[in-house]
Amino acid sequence: MLDPSFLFAQSLSGLTAAMFLFLIASGLSLVFGVLRVLNFAHGTFYMLGAYSAYQIVLWIGPGPGTFWVAALGAALGIAVLGGLIERLLFRHLYGKEELYHLLFTYALVLILSDAAKILWGTQQKSVSRPPGLAGAFTLFGVTVPYYNLFILLLGPAIALGFWFMLQRTRVGRFIRAAALDRETLGTLGVNVSGLYTGVFVLASFLGGLGGALVTPVRTIVPGMDTEIIVEAFVVVVIGGLGSFWGTFLGALIYGQVLSFGILLFPRFSIFSVFALMAAVLILRPWGLLGRPLK
């Protein structure tokens, strides 16, 4: 059981899962950090991204670029959907009690997941890997699909790009300032409500992209929305709500704990993750890289 190449394979699969989790959790954390709404429907954007990618692949038919067009198209479609939801519905939640956030976003989860069932049924769907990345290579005796390698490279690239945008661009400064004091930013001439829409669109895009990119490695099924939102929520709690690198770290830890937890408690792998979250909440309630509330 302690064969090193087996351990390497486990950690690699944990790492791949972590990259997907980061894509989802970073959007969840961004929306919470700036808009102050915990969006339970964020996992639904992920699921709809997956279904949309599947649908676009069906429409276009097989070809070398099909998967990439579908992934990008799905992510953009979900971004537009997110923008509409923010403009028409979400903005009535700002500044209201958390209970309303919870009820509203949960209602959105139920409505959208039923809509998905009406459109795509309950049969599981799948999308094959893009032809260019269909093969695999061997590393330390482990077979690694090229597609997984692509995900392992894409995750950190998106993290760095995202971080650069937040820290080094003017829009990023607006976003950080809006997270700290929305009213003051408005008096300085910044259209904060437009900025909120932009943030929500970006988060939806990342969620939709995560869902589209996960299709070659996981089947698309109803219920994948609530599964991922619970996982993303755990990641964000471990890393610290609203902390960017905390989310990245949380995703990495989650992936490893889950994939090694399976070895220890095969039937209760999710247990190890919740145990970790409980431990973090007891020792550092504000998360590993988060900051205590003042």
Next chain:
Amino acid sequence: MTAPPLLAVEEIYTSYGLSQVLFGVSLEVAAGECVCLLGRNGVGKTTTMRTIMGLTPPGRGRVRWKGQDIAGRPPHRIARLGIGFVPEDRRIFAELTVGENLDVARRGAGGRWTEDRVFELFPKLRELRDRQGGVLSGGEQQMLTIARTLMGNPELLLLDEPSEGLAPLVVHHLGEQIGRLKREGLTILLAEQNVDFSLALADRVYVVEKGRIRFQGTARAFREDESIRQQYLAL
């Protein structure tokens, strides 16, 4: 026909929920003037400023900017018209650096205020450029709030109790800097409790009590009428 004043507040009534704060406040500020709103704590000075800025729109009354009614517009639009607001509680973005605080407010390219010009007015801020706003002292934060608002190149500066909570020496220094802004032609509406600080700067004075204007006149007229000071401002 004379040109309308830069800012004219006409009979505004403003409430927070059920508690009414302003009862028909009117005031005018002409271009180039420094006008002071004097009054004790809680009489409606801050609410008047917030109403002008669009943060608490009036239930009744008008706020005219160059003759045009702007009441009810969102704050960012009002700011873009050329009104800069320096809030009483400073509201520095604590986790942004001094430089980032200034950059966020930068507006009106080609205007007179740039980061360099702002640092000339407040040299201390230049040394603190890469520090986080949250670690600055009270006086430094006050300078940064004013500097930040100037970065938007406003025509009118609303200064809400800039002297509050600062040491006398810092207040003196701040008064000099505001005086310099006034001499450079910036129009200022100042809300204050500190009478001496205000009179050193103001051309005209409005005295506010319980949400109403009780006195208006030149700074000289106010200075000469000891009874007003006794009645509305003595503690």
